[in-house]
Amino acid sequence: MGMGIETSIGQGDIRTRDHRSPVELEPIYDVSGAEILVRALAEQGVKTLFGIPGGAVLGLADAIGRFGRFRWVLTKHEQGATHAADGYARYSGRVGVVLVTSGPGSTNTVTGIATAYMDSSPIVVLTGQVPLPMVGNDAFQEVDTIGVTRPITKHSFLLRSAGEIAETVRKAFYIAGSGRPGPVVIDMPKDVLAAHADYLPGEPVVVRGYKPKIFGHAHQISRAAERISRSRRPVLYIGGGVVASGASEWVRRLAIEHQIPVTSTLMGLGAFPTDHPLWLGMLGMHGTYAANMAIQMADVIIAVGARFDDRVTGRVADFAPAADIIHIDIDSSVIGRNVQVDIPIVGDARHVLVDLVPLVKTPDSREWLEQIQRWRAEHPLWYDRNSDVLKPQLVIEKLGEITDGEAVIVTDVGQHQMWTAQFYRFKHPRTMITSGGLGTMGFGLPAAIGVAVAQEDGAPRRPIVAIVGDGGFQMTMEELITAAAYRLPVKIFVINNGYLGMVRQWQELFFGRRYVASELFRANPDIARVAESMGALGMRVEHPGEVQEAIEKALAWDRGPVVVDFRVDPRENVFPMVPAGAALHEMIEAKPSEE
Amino acid sequence: MGEMKEHTISVLVEQTFDALPRIAGLFSGRGYQIDSISVGEAEEPGMARMTIVTRGDDGVIEQITKQLNKIVNVVKVTDLTYEPFVERELALVKVTATQSTRSEIMQIVNIFRAKIVDISPKTLTVECTGSRAKVQAIIGMLRPFGIREISRTGSVALRREFRGET
Numbered sequence: 043m044g045m046g047i048e049t050s051i052g053q054g055d056i057r058t059r060d061h062r063s064p065v066e067l068e069p070i071y072d073v074s075g076a077e078i079l080v081r082a083l084a085e086q087g088v089k090t091l092f093g094i095p096g097g098a099v100l101g102l103a104d105a106i107g108r109f110g111r112f113r114w115v116l117t118k119h120e121q122g123a124t125h126a127a128d129g130y131a132r133y134s135g136r137v138g139v140v141l142v143t144s145g146p147g148s149t150n151t152v153t154g155i156a157t158a159y160m161d162s163s164p165i166v167v168l169t170g171q172v173p174l175p176m177v178g179n180d181a182f183q184e185v186d187t188i189g190v191t192r193p194i195t196k197h198s199f200l201l202r203s204a205g206e207i208a209e210t211v212r213k214a215f216y217i218a219g220s221g222r223p224g225p226v227v228i229d230m231p232k233d234v235l236a237a238h239a240d241y242l243p244g245e246p247v248v249v250r251g252y253k254p255k256i257f258g259h260a261h262q263i264s265r266a267a268e269r270i271s272r273s274r275r276p277v278l279y280i281g282g283g284v285v286a287s288g289a290s291e292w293v294r295r296l297a298i299e300h301q302i303p304v305t306s307t308l309m310g311l312g313a314f315p316t317d318h319p320l321w322l323g324m325l326g327m328h329g330t331y332a333a334n335m336a337i338q339m340a341d342v343i344i345a346v347g348a349r350f351d352d353r354v355t356g357r358v359a360d361f362a363p364a365a366d367i368i369h370i371d372i373d374s375s376v377i378g379r380n381v382q383v384d385i386p387i388v389g390d391a392r393h394v395l396v397d398l399v400p401l402v403k404t405p406d407s408r409e410w411l412e413q414i415q416r417w418r419a420e421h422p423l424w425y426d427r428n429s430d431v432l433k434p435q436l437v438i439e440k441l442g443e444i445t446d447g448e449a450v451i452v453t454d455v456g457q458h459q460m461w462t463a464q465f466y467r468f469k470h471p472r473t474m475i476t477s478g479g480l481g482t483m484g485f486g487l488p489a490a491i492g493v494a495v496a497q498e499d500g501a502p503r504r505p506i507v508a509i510v511g512d513g514g515f516q517m518t519m520e521e522l523i524t525a526a527a528y529r530l531p532v533k534i535f536v537i538n539n540g541y542l543g544m545v546r547q548w549q550e551l552f553f554g555r556r557y558v559a560s561e562l563f564r565a566n567p568d569i570a571r572v573a574e575s576m577g578a579l580g581m582r583v584e585h586p587g588e589v590q591e592a593i594e595k596a597l598a599w600d601r602g603p604v605v606v607d608f609r610v611d612p613r614e615n616v617f618p619m620v621p622a623g624a625a626l627h628e629m630i631e632a633k634p635s636e637e
Numbered sequence: 638m639g640e641m642k643e644h645t646i647s648v649l650v651e652q653t654f655d656a657l658p659r660i661a662g663l664f665s666g667r668g669y670q671i672d673s674i675s676v677g678e679a680e681e682p683g684m685a686r687m688t689i690v691t692r693g694d695d696g697v698i699e700q701i702t703k704q705l706n707k708i709v710n711v712v713k714v715t716d717l718t719y720e721p722f723v724e725r726e727l728a729l730v731k732v733t734a735t736q737s738t739r740s741e742i743m744q745i746v747n748i749f750r751a752k753i754v755d756i757s758p759k760t761l762t763v764e765c766t767g768s769r770a771k772v773q774a775i776i777g778m779l780r781p782f783g784i785r786e787i788s789r790t791g792s793v794a795l796r797r798e799f800r801g802e803t
Contacts, residue, residue, distance in 0.1 A: 188655060193666045197709040198655060217709060251651060251712040375703035378696075 075204035082211035096143025098170025124154020129492025145183030160479025196224030204239035221254030258389035267401030282309030283347015292395035331421030360625035454486035454514030484517030526577030573605035673791030733783030
């Protein structure tokens with residue numbers, strides 16, 4: 043502490059006072075690398091840093107304190123800081139910033155960086171490093187951060203002199219936030235931060251060899267429009283790229299103006315309103331019957347900002363056998379990688395759709411839409427709504443009703459994540475924040491902290507609900523202390539079934555009900571009491587009749603974080619399910635109740 | 638999937654400290670094969686040209702070129718396989734040579750227009766320049782004499798400019 047960020051401590055409440063003035067950056071001569079770095083960050087509009095200081099970045103921490111214009115959210119663990127910056131970026135669309143020390147500080151960010159990389163989330167991770175002359179000597183708290191993070195970063199920089207710091211920061215933010223976004227690491231040797239150079243405010247940089255393709259090829263776009271116009275069974279298949287590029291409005295126009303049904307990946311949820319008649323539900327392993335059947339029967343699939351991940355396609359050889367595939371993505375390497383594509387279009391999803399939509403003539407899809415209505419009516423998502431036992435889906439469905447889909451939902455990974463994808467009524471892009479690609483348990487709570495901080499930094503205000511499992515919650519629950527310290531209004535709904543639920547489900551279905559190492563109930567803490575001890579409001583819900591009141595109380599709570607321990611039916615499974623290796627239409631459906 | 642084919646890929650890359658490990662890491666991390674990789678300064682200061690010989694079906698080769706293009710410091714990727722190109726590799730081969738075999742080895746060296754660059758009572762070191770196929774061939778011819786050590790540069794390659802058009 044005592045870093046110049048004014049703090050007042052009392053009743054578990056640490057608030058940083060904002061004494062920010064408009065940033066006017068003047069040239070400054072002969073200042074330390076740390077001072078230059080701080081100004082270069084301010085140039086990028088940075089308001090908040092997430093992280094933990096340590097030996098290699100003490101000078102930088104001091105410069106940040108004296109600069110006085112950033113808020114430093116001090117997390118309990120560097121993994122938490124990285125997920126928080128990731129959540130901040132996903133919700134606000136702005137680059138999230140992490141600052142950690144060398145060695146263990148940097149290795150603790152690895153899971154967070156990999157999570158951001160897999161889901162194309164723009165973060166810049168500033169890592170301390172031992173002084174350049176000591177690099178390679180196995181110095182105290184030395185690790186080859188660039189080497190460790192190389193396969194999970196979009197790019198990385200090692201600072202070699204104070205004079206190159208400002209330019210490097212500009213490049214890092216540009217690379218992280220443009221094209222297909224992703225994490226960038228800047229490794230900062232201690233002596234480089236201490237060395238002196240001049241700071242000159244600069245223009246955005248151009249990086250040679252890095253030119254993201256924004257506009258799609260005009261000929262390909264007109265071919266795509268022509269193919270869509272004469273389709274009979276079209277499907278729009280959208281992914282996280284739609285959210286990242288802000289293409290949601292154009293997806294809606296393409297779908298609604300031209301009567302094309304829409305399915306989405308986990309990462310694309312929110313880009314299309316789930317209460318719209320053209321909405322099919324999510325597709326893939328835990329997708330809806332209607333979505334998966336529509337893909338299998340489609341004659342044209344318009345994939346936008348999605349990458350035909352194995353959780354989406356099922357057995358690739360039998361994926362969408364009748365369809366011509368139009369694939370729009372900013373990353374050419376995902377086009378044609380898993381499935382053969384008939385019309386590839388490399389470009390930013392929004393820019394391509396802006397060019398494409400006016401060229402499309404509404405196809406004759408009436409019979410197709412009738413077929414889809416029958417699938418939806420005959421195979422809805424199902425769970426026992428009249429059960430006396432608390433069902434996890436009930437919690438999520440009720441939350442959707444009470445918030446009317448206006449909350450921002452952050453999830454962890456596992457069964458609760460799939461139930462959330464199936465049963466919450468998403469309406470807006472950037473309201474589903476989830477670890478899709480890497481599937482990182484422990485992501486939910488710290489990412490929700492990042493969302494709350496983004497709201498304080500000017501992102502739209504919405505209720506924030508983190509839906510997590512009892513397993514994932516315990517992986518990063520120390521960050522509840524962080525949420526309480528900053529009195530962040532995050533509502534943490536623990537869908538507590540006493541198991542690593544998705545592991546349990548697979549063990550039940552495919553491993554003869556041998557529940558090896560998945561029985562968390564044997565050593566679970568009392569989650570409400572854990573919450574209370576960390577400075578949050580703790581609640582417990584055991585019966586279906588208590589759900590409504592508990593959710594309303596949690597949403598109304600205005601004194602920091604709330605944790606609700608929902609003790610749900612441990613035997614509930616996620617259906618439909620496409621078993622590994624099966625084709626999309628080979629779904630195991632939920633058992634309907636015997637009537 | 639299609640048949641495995643050898644491809645020679647030329648990569649123009651900025652000489653930053655992390656460019657080469659990123660390219661090598663791409664091949665190991667994604668399971669692509671490297672038959673040879675060679676790198677040196679290019680015509681422009683601060684730039685290197687890398688020649689990678691790899692194998693794969695069309696899908697794999699397409700992924701390799703796309704993934705190389707995604708690396709920030711990579712400026713240009715050319716798969717030379719689809720056009721005429723010149724390719725050279727240099728190999729040094731230290732081969733066992735006795736009084737009775739020395740002249741036979743020297744004959745082989747002459748046929749391949751290679752050179753003897755070192756001689757000792759028990760060995761000859763041969764320098765051979767040529768296509769990968771030629772280098773393979775001379776190594777094959779020398780193997781029966783007893784090869785002690787081989788050091789090869791890997792292929793370097795450039796596109797041919799003139800194809801006989803008038």
